[in-house]
Amino acid sequence: MARTNRRWERAPVAFKDLRAFLKKIEAADTLVRVKKEVDFDQEISAAIIKAGAAALFCEKVKGYDIPVVANLFADRRKIELALALQTKNPIEEYLKRLEKLKPPRLVRDGPVKENIVTGNKLDIPAALPIPVVNEKDGGRYISSGIIVAKDPEYGYNLALHRLQIKGKNRAGIYMSELQHLHLYYKRAEERNEPLEIAVVIGCDPSLYLASVVTGPPDLDEYAVAGALRGAPVETVKCKTVDLMAPAHAEIVLEGKILPHKREPEGPFGEFSKYYGPQGNRPVVEFTALCHRDRPLYQTIYLGRRQRDNVFLTSLPKAADLYRAAKEVAPEVKDVYLTPGGCGRYHAVISMKKMFEGEPKLVLSVVLAHRIGVKHAIVVDEDIDIYDPHEVEWAMATRFQFDRDSFFLNDTPIHLDPSSAFKRKTGLLTSKLGMDATLPLDVAYPQVCDVSKEVMKKVEDNWQRYLEG
Ligand SMILES: Cc1cc2nc3c(=O)[nH]c(=O)nc-3n(C[C@H](O)[C@H](O)[C@H](O)COP(=O)(O)O)c2cc1C
Ligand SMILES: [Mn+2]
Numbered sequence: 527m528a529r530t531n532r533r534w535e536r537a538p539v540a541f542k543d544l545r546a547f548l549k550k551i552e553a554a555d556t557l558v559r560v561k562k563e564v565d566f567d568q569e570i571s572a573a574i575i576k577a578g579a580a581a582l583f584c585e586k587v588k589g590y591d592i593p594v595v596a597n598l599f600a601d602r603r604k605i606e607l608a609l610a611l612q613t614k615n616p617i618e619e620y621l622k623r624l625e626k627l628k629p630p631r632l633v634r635d636g637p638v639k640e641n642i643v644t645g646n647k648l649d650i651p652a653a654l655p656i657p658v659v660n661e662k663d664g665g666r667y668i669s670s671g672i673i674v675a676k677d678p679e680y681g682y683n684l685a686l687h688r689l690q691i692k693g694k695n696r697a698g699i700y701m702s703e704l705q706h707l708h709l710y711y712k713r714a715e716e717r718n719e720p721l722e723i724a725v726v727i728g729c730d731p732s733l734y735l736a737s738v739v740t741g742p743p744d745l746d747e748y749a750v751a752g753a754l755r756g757a758p759v760e761t762v763k764c765k766t767v768d769l770m771a772p773a774h775a776e777i778v779l780e781g782k783i784l785p786h787k788r789e790p791e792g793p794f795g796e797f798s799k800y801y802g803p804q805g806n807r808p809v810v811e812f813t814a815l816c817h818r819d820r821p822l823y824q825t826i827y828l829g830r831r832q833r834d835n836v837f838l839t840s841l842p843k844a845a846d847l848y849r850a851a852k853e854v855a856p857e858v859k860d861v862y863l864t865p866g867g868c869g870r871y872h873a874v875i876s877m878k879k880m881f882e883g884e885p886k887l888v889l890s891v892v893l894a895h896r897i898g899v900k901h902a903i904v905v906d907e908d909i910d911i912y913d914p915h916e917v918e919w920a921m922a923t924r925f926q927f928d929r930d931s932f933f934l935n936d937t938p939i940h941l942d943p944s945s946a947f948k949r950k951t952g953l954l955t956s957k958l959g960m961d962a963t964l965p966l967d968v969a970y971p972q973v974c975d976v977s978k979e980v981m982k983k984v985e986d987n988w989q990r991y992l993e994g
Contacts, residue, residue: 539610540755541730543637543774544822548581548595550607556580563588566666567658570594574827574834579603587655594655594823598731599838608731609754609841617845617860620754624845628752630761636773637818642765644814649694650779653815654727656691660795660829664804666691667794670826671725671779672737673699674769677710682770684737684747686826689725690791695812698791699783700802702940704896706743711783711808720782722767723810728776728824733759739842740897766813776821781812795829797836797868800943836869843870843897850895851875854887861892862911863899870940871900874911879963886932889959898940903960908973917962925962933958 541547551557558577563586564570574582579601584594598604606616613619643653650656656666668689675683683706690698701708714721726733736751748770752758761770764780771778791807826834840863848861857878864872873892879885885904892902905911905920925931939945939955946953964970975981984991 540757541608541732543730544595544598544728544776544824547598547608547731548583548822551581551598551604554607555603558582560584561586564594566590566655568661570596570655570657570825571659571827571829574825575831579833590655592655592821592823594657594825595728596825596827597834598824599734599826600833601837605735605837605841608735616841617848620841620845621849623753623756624750626753627746627749628756628758629746630748630752630770631758632770633760633762633773636760636762638771638773638775638778638816639762639765640817640819642814642816644766648812648815650697650812650815651691651694654777655823657825659827660801662801663794664690664790664792668697668725668727669828670824671727672729672733673707674724674726674771675707675710675721676769677713677743679713680706680710680743682746682748683707683710683743684726684733684751686734686737688794689810690794692789692809695781697810697812698789699808699810700791700794701808704898704938704940709743714783715785718785720784720811722769722782723780724764724767724769724771725779725781726772726775726777727779728822729772730755730759730774733772734838735842738839740846740895764814765816771816775818777815777817777823779812780814780816781810784809784811796941797828797832797870798941798943799830799832799868800941802941803946836865839863839869844873846897847873847875847892847895847899850891851877851888854891855880855884858888859907860911864914866914867901870898871942873899873902874917875902875904876907876909876911877904877963878907879966882966885961885963886959889932889961893934893937893957893959898938898942899957900939900942900955901958901960903962906963920962921960924964925960930961931958 558580560573564584565588574596581598582596658666672684673687685707688700711721732751732755736747739750748759760773762773764771766780787809788806789809790804792804793801796802828835844861844863851858859876862874863869889902892899909920910916934957936951936954942955945955
């Protein structure tokens with residue numbers, strides 16, 4: 527963070543909208559076009575899974591004239607493209623950009639206002655190709671809607687929250703208690719007021735990345751998106767709620783989360799790769815549907831074979847943990863939220879330990895973080911944290927369970943299926959911190975390898991070794 531690199535000062539490419547990002551992916555990566563008509567009921571999900579890491583463009587969805595795009599965050603390459611990353615140190619570059627928050631710029635008009643439907647004419651499930659994501663989901667779900675909301679004290683918040691379609695202008699919403707939207711909603715409910723929202727579906731990728739950042743409640747994710755893209759997000763005033771929406775979004779739904787109202791919501795196939803159970807949850811009433819001419823519907827697949835969800839969240843969330851960890855231990859080098867841990871439950875941190883016990887401070891802040899890490903492991907900087915075999919080796923050879931681990935019981939977590947089976951404490955979970963760093967004060971057996979010189983000699987002359 528302290529290091530400066532002039533190249534970072536150059537403004538990154540700011541994609542104006544989803545269409546510009548799609549063009550970039552088509553030119554610099556892979557975009558698969560599905561021309562055959564697909565059904566919204568799981569067939570879009572199956573095509574997403576089949577496309578693997580390639581971005582997907584479903585040209586025709588049965589019963590709709592709006593194409594569906596997906597997999598825009600399906601691997602690290604696309605995150606690099608989305609942010610136009612210029613160095614090999616994405617976390618540092620990301621945090622460097624975040625130092626200059628850029629508030630949104632309100633403009634008078636924008637393409638999202640090309641079509642506006644309100645009142646009795648509103649029929650959202652008839653208008654939009656909203657998918658059934660997994661087989662046993664409770665219904666059709668918007669999984670890619672960025673919820674824009676405002677609190678009188680904390681200001682704007684943008685975050686992804688699933689919406690279960692319940693009628694022409696109604697939806698159920700899931701807000702984990704750990705999220706800011708839940709805080710905003712509870713505060714509005716205490717005032718006996720609805721919480722106005724705008725739901726953004728399909729937009730410039732910086733808004734999606736900003737919507738999964740985990741800062742303090744007064745952090746304006748619009749300003750985070752501006753910082754990431756190097757230019758303010760252009761916004762327009764909404765038609766039926768007192769909020770701003772991105773001017774270049776494909777689709778924006780306006781509405782409010784009703785106070786003191788709960789209805790069954792779920793089940794829904796979640797990032798944990800299990801169905802999250804049905805529960806009594808708040809209800810959204812929509813008041814307007816705004817969209818561009820010939821809009822694109824962007825979706826995100828969550829489930830057993832998900833990719834988007836893990837890669838979209840990995841950089842912002844790893845950077846949040848990196849920053850928190852570095853505050854207690856300046857020589858923290860890198861943080862990785864592993865795909866096996868669903869991009870959230872398992873964190874691996876590498877550091878140069880300066881004194882004994884320091885890794886436990888790092889583990890404490892990582893486990894305490896709202897992100898919801900369940901198992902965290904600190905390793906020395908010689909371990910490649912992106913290689914699970916290396917991390918396992920550190921655990922196998924540098925770690926003693928009784929001496930080097932500690933746990934926190936009964937802490938809140940997002941949707942951990944195993945927490946439901948704890949008898950007394952319900953959905954609270956146990957968290958484990960593991961320090962797999964080498965001791966500083968004990969002569970430890972040395973890691974065995976051939977000498978650098980001999981290895982280099984053979985590597986540099988390998989062809990001659992083969993030819994004799
Ligand atoms: C595809 C996707 C769907 C998500 N759905 C939900 C959800 O339904 N409920 C929820 O509480 N968090 C959900 N999240 C997580 C939040 O969007 C994320 O943790 C965000 O950082 C919270 O923002 P906040 O820090 O402003 O509270 C989802 C994340 C992704 C990537
Ligand atoms: Mn927030």
